[in-house]
Amino acid sequence: MNTRGTAPKQDRSRATRQRLLESAVTCLAEHGWSGSTVTVVAEHAGVSRGAAQHHFPTREDLFTAAVEYVAEERSRVLREAVRPGRSAYEAVETLVGLYTGPLFRAALHLWVAASNEPQLGPRVTALEARIGRETHRMAVELLGADERKPGVRETVQGLLDMARGLGLANLLTDDSARRARVVAQWARLVEAALAE
Amino acid sequence: MNTRGTAPKQDRSRATRQRLLESAVTCLAEHGWSGSTVTVVAEHAGVSRGAAQHHFPTREDLFTAAVEYVAEERSRVLREAVRPGRSAYEAVETLVGLYTGPLFRAALHLWVAASNEPQLGPRVTALEARIGRETHRMAVELLGADERKPGVRETVQGLLDMARGLGLANLLTDDSARRARVVAQWARLVEAALAE
Numbered sequence: 248m249n250t251r252g253t254a255p256k257q258d259r260s261r262a263t264r265q266r267l268l269e270s271a272v273t274c275l276a277e278h279g280w281s282g283s284t285v286t287v288v289a290e291h292a293g294v295s296r297g298a299a300q301h302h303f304p305t306r307e308d309l310f311t312a313a314v315e316y317v318a319e320e321r322s323r324v325l326r327e328a329v330r331p332g333r334s335a336y337e338a339v340e341t342l343v344g345l346y347t348g349p350l351f352r353a354a355l356h357l358w359v360a361a362s363n364e365p366q367l368g369p370r371v372t373a374l375e376a377r378i379g380r381e382t383h384r385m386a387v388e389l390l391g392a393d394e395r396k397p398g399v400r401e402t403v404q405g406l407l408d409m410a411r412g413l414g415l416a417n418l419l420t421d422d423s424a425r426r427a428r429v430v431a432q433w434a435r436l437v438e439a440a441l442a443e
Numbered sequence: 444m445n446t447r448g449t450a451p452k453q454d455r456s457r458a459t460r461q462r463l464l465e466s467a468v469t470c471l472a473e474h475g476w477s478g479s480t481v482t483v484v485a486e487h488a489g490v491s492r493g494a495a496q497h498h499f500p501t502r503e504d505l506f507t508a509a510v511e512y513v514a515e516e517r518s519r520v521l522r523e524a525v526r527p528g529r530s531a532y533e534a535v536e537t538l539v540g541l542y543t544g545p546l547f548r549a550a551l552h553l554w555v556a557a558s559n560e561p562q563l564g565p566r567v568t569a570l571e572a573r574i575g576r577e578t579h580r581m582a583v584e585l586l587g588a589d590e591r592k593p594g595v596r597e598t599v600q601g602l603l604d605m606a607r608g609l610g611l612a613n614l615l616t617d618d619s620a621r622r623a624r625v626v627a628q629w630a631r632l633v634e635a636a637l638a639e
Contacts, residue, residue, distance in 0.1 A: 362548075362614050368615065401625050409605035419571060428600075
């Protein structure tokens with residue numbers, strides 16, 4: 248008699264996959280690419296190496312899926328942030344917040360690894376392009392920006408580049424005090440530029 | 444009879460050191476931290492491993508010196524760029540230029556490695572703080588900014604964060620066309636903000 252129904256089995260499989268992805272992000276953020284093998288991630292997730300390979304046959308599969316997972320988490324954060332009546336400061340703070348914390352840290356390790364790993368490069372590049380477009384679209388919405396006006400598109404792009412740079416500045420030291428001052432000033436400048 | 448005078452010997456030693464530093468930067472930019480051992484760098488420089496270790500006893504010594512060398516090269520580029528009569532666009536373009544190309548690429552690999560390597564972390568962090576202060580000082584000069592005015596300091600800092608973010612965006616793909624448009628628009632924003 249089969250006591251394991253299909254639905255619970257699928258649930259377990261999904262939970263294992265989810266645990267592996269979360270562990271991949273944690274390991275990347277903490278140990279970088281070279282320290283994050285499938286074995287290390289499986290161990291962190293409390294999953295056998297065989298079960299991990301059932302879900303993700305190669306290391307590249309695992310980490311590309313992990314970046315996709317990071318991207319979806321970031322989209323979720325952004326979608327929740329899009330609410331009417333937000334100030335420019337809150338919008339800029341939310342956008343900058345996407346580039347600090349372990350999700351960005353994990354993505355950063357993967358980008359840098361992808362620049363030297365031929366097997367990783369094209370997948371991470373394609374994913375990055377998609378994430379970039381989506382982040383831009385949501386930033387426009389969050390800021391209430393009208394991209395038909397000349398310069399507005401580049402104002403928003405530059406703001407996201409600044410957010411990425413602030414994320415990088417936060418990699419080695421806690422940069423939060425300086426970052427808050429930069430966010431306050433540039434929220435003011437971007438608000439004025441968008442109202443022009 | 445000693446045909447090798449002291450001065451030429453010192454010159455040779457200095458030339459070897461210089462070659463090792465240049466090779467360290469090239470190897471870092473091309474192969475990342477994990478692919479850049481002292482042996483790889485010595486081979487690239489055409490120097491024996493022993494000679495390399497005479498100059499730099501540890502891998503950390505070699506790469507910290509390499510980042511210092513990168514920092515000095517970047518300072519040199521900046522100092523040469525500070526000339527009267529430059530437009531805001533030229534100033535912003537010069538600053539952004541510091542964060543693209545192999546020098547930034549090498550520094551980026553080292554930052555990311557330093558975030559996971561306890562032996563590298565404190566040295567790279569201290570060096571980064573020095574480079575950050577120096578870059579800021581020269582950016583203020585280049586832009587003709589008056590930091591006594593409120594907000595000006597943060598305007599310049601945000602611009603340098605944007606430049607860093609643009610450098611990161613250029614890691615996986617050639618981002619130069621988009622970058623030129625963002626630089627044009629942000630030069631306009633920064634110029635207006637500094638004139639306020």
